[in-house]
Amino acid sequence: xxxxxxxxxxxxxxxxxxxxxxxxxxxxxxxxxxxxxxxxxxxxxxxxxxxxxxxxxxxxxxxxxxxxxxxxxxxxxxxxxxxxxxxxxxxxxxxxxxxxxxxxxxxxxxxxxxxxxxxxxxxxxxxxxxxxxxxxxxxxxxxxxxxxxxxxxxxxxxxxxxxxxxxxxxxxxxxxxxxxxxxxxxxxxxxxx
Numbered sequence: 001x002x003x004x005x006x007x008x009x010x011x012x013x014x015x016x017x018x019x020x021x022x023x024x025x026x027x028x029x030x031x032x033x034x035x036x037x038x039x040x041x042x043x044x045x046x047x048x049x050x051x052x053x054x055x056x057x058x059x060x061x062x063x064x065x066x067x068x069x070x071x072x073x074x075x076x077x078x079x080x081x082x083x084x085x086x087x088x089x090x091x092x093x094x095x096x097x098x099x100x101x102x103x104x105x106x107x108x109x110x111x112x113x114x115x116x117x118x119x120x121x122x123x124x125x126x127x128x129x130x131x132x133x134x135x136x137x138x139x140x141x142x143x144x145x146x147x148x149x150x151x152x153x154x155x156x157x158x159x160x161x162x163x164x165x166x167x168x169x170x171x172x173x174x175x176x177x178x179x180x181x182x183x184x185x186x187x188x189x190x191x192x193x
Contacts, residue, residue, distance in 0.1 A: 007104050010048070013055045016103070020059045029058055031137030032130075039129045043156050050129050053112045056103060057130060060094040068094055075101070082177045089179060092117045119164060119185030128156050135163045161189045 008016070014030070021029055033054040040050035060071065068090040072079055075097035083089050096114035099105035105113070112130040115123065119131055136149045136159075144166050151159035164186040171178050 035133035118181040121188035
């Protein structure tokens with residue numbers, strides 16, 4: 001079986017995903033690609049595989065609830081109760097399904113795409129790279145992002161823990177539902193510290 005890197009060059013994939021992404025979302029995706037390459041190189045991962053996952057991570061982000069649910073049905077994705085209420089969370093899982101079906105992404109890349117919003121216990125290096133790259137990419141501008149970038153230069157796990165803590169604090173402040181995978185990811189990181 002051919003690897004995804006032999007099927008798609010980064011430039012070809014950038015052009016292929018562009019119609020699926022709005023102006024800002026495309027700029028964000030390129031920022032995630034750049035950050036993912038850097039993080040993967042720094043922490044012993046494969047920058048090309050990280051870039052591949054980064055370029056596909058938000059390809060369904062702009063879809064409506066109805067479109068997300070259609071993709072769930074099409075690809076046998078069973079949303080949990082929280083995802084049904086906070087349906088925008090589904091874009092990671094639906095993007096992963098399309099990444100596999102239309103772009104030939106393998107299981108590891110699809111898992112990294114699927115959990116880039118929530119995280120999960122037992123995150124692989126690629127999972128961590130995509131989650132963190134999405135959080136710290138150069139176009140992001142919110143309170144705490146600079147601290148996350150600083151931590152990312154020192155420790156992948158400490159940076160992730162900071163991101164999870166910040167995200168949970170924000171979700172609590174806004175009275176939002178919290179996905180069980182996010183809590184599990186945070187607890188898993190703490191247990192390993």
